[in-house]
Amino acid sequence: MIHDTKKDERASVFDAIYEANIGSYLGVPVYLKNGKMFGTVCAIDPEPYAFSKEEIETMEKLSSILSVLLENATKSSYNTVDDKLMRLEKLALLGQLSAGLAHELRNPMQSVKGFVQFLFEDQTENRFRDIVLTEIDRMDHLIHDFLLVTQPTAPKRGYYDINEIVFETVELIQTEATLHNVELSISVDCDQFDVHVDRAQIKQVMINILKNAIEAVGENGQVTIDVRTLNDKEVTIEIEDNGAGIPIAILGRLGEPFFSTKEGGTGLGLSISKRIIQEHKGSISFENKKSGTKVTISLLK
Known part of the structure; x- marks a missing residue:
């Protein structure tokens, strides 16, 4: 004896419909842009009912609107993730760059600062010396800020x-x-x-x-x-x-x-x-x- 499994599946579906007290059902599939079906938008009535042409068209329009909304939501999510990844990559690259620059720039900056102080050591006041020393300190502070952003130290609490x-x-x-x-x-x-x-x-x-x-x-x-x-x-x-x-x-x-x-x-x-x-x-x-x-x-x- 051959057992018809498909017939059993159809019977179980109908049983579920009867248990849910569904008299009439209209389902329209919602497709994404890649052709995959996301799901269905449904209209259910407990009484037997013949859906009109206008009602079917309205459901199809609703399906199209949902498809567009889902597509935009997916794009927005991907864009946000991509944006975060780009920022992380930027910071990682900047960390390597700033660490190298800090070492390569600070040594000659300290040498320049030392020579400037030596050249003007006999002068208590000199506007140009003060400008040079101030700008060197500002450059050092900027390098320090770069390092803090890209290679922060753990808080000592x-x-x-x-x-x-x-x-x-x-x-x-x-x-x-x-x-x-x-x-x-x-x-x-x-x-x-x-x-x-x-x-x-x-x-x-x-x-x-x-x-x-x-x-x-x-x-x-x-x-x-x-x-x-x-x-x-x-x-x-x-x-x-x-x-x-x-x-x-x-x-x-x-x-x-x-x-x-x-x-x-x-x-x-x-x-x-x-x-x-x-x-x-x-x-x-x-x-x-x-x-x-x-x-x-x-x-x-």
């Missing part, structure tokens, strides 16, 4: 009061704020809140953000620093200025290496800051306010 870190950092930046007639104000909502951080690195982040804020507000501007405890495990540092704000179109690119809105800027300051906060398992965000920009740094105990 300890438990420190975040209020002390904030007040010490503001004290360091106060001179620059005074030169620009910028008013700095600090507000804290607790006497002490210890965080597990690299003290020097968090100061560096705050200096980078505060310098940007001071430059953004210009003469007679205002910058506020608010330290807020969200709970017994998390604290935020909000740095807000009353400058012109950041164009919405570029908000998402802040912190990207070599992207800067400042003339002659490298974008490395924010990139370093973002990486430091990520290494601390915290977060940093940027947003436009009614007047100016607010940067929020979140840190954990």
Whole structure:
């Protein structure tokens, strides 16, 4: 006796339809651009019903729309992945380049610096000597920033009061704020809140953000620093200025290496800051306010 398996499959399908109380069914396949079927878009009625020509055409149009949406969603996903891979490749290549340049440039720079100091050692004041030494130091600092972006060091953590870190950092930046007639104000909502951080690195982040804020507000501007405890495990540092704000179109690119809105800027300051906060398992965000920009740094105990 020959057993018809296909007949059994058809019977089980019909049984499932009856159990689901399906009186009428219209299914239109959804195809992707490569010809593969993604699935079907279905219309079901518990009562027996003959679908009209217009209803069938509507379902076919809906199938076409879904096909386009799925194709665009897939493209967007692939583009995002490709973009991230390109950035990683860029940083890896830059890491090799910066390590080599740091070694090849720093040695002759130190030699030049030494010769300049020797040539003018008898002169207490010399404008050209000071310019040369300042530019050499600036080049060395830029090389240092390249290395931080491409080959960051692991945080050397300890438990420190975040209020002390904030007040010490503001004290360091106060001179620059005074030169620009910028008013700095600090507000804290607790006497002490210890965080597990690299003290020097968090100061560096705050200096980078505060310098940007001071430059953004210009003469007679205002910058506020608010330290807020969200709970017994998390604290935020909000740095807000009353400058012109950041164009919405570029908000998402802040912190990207070599992207800067400042003339002659490298974008490395924010990139370093973002990486430091990520290494601390915290977060940093940027947003436009009614007047100016607010940067929020979140840190954990």
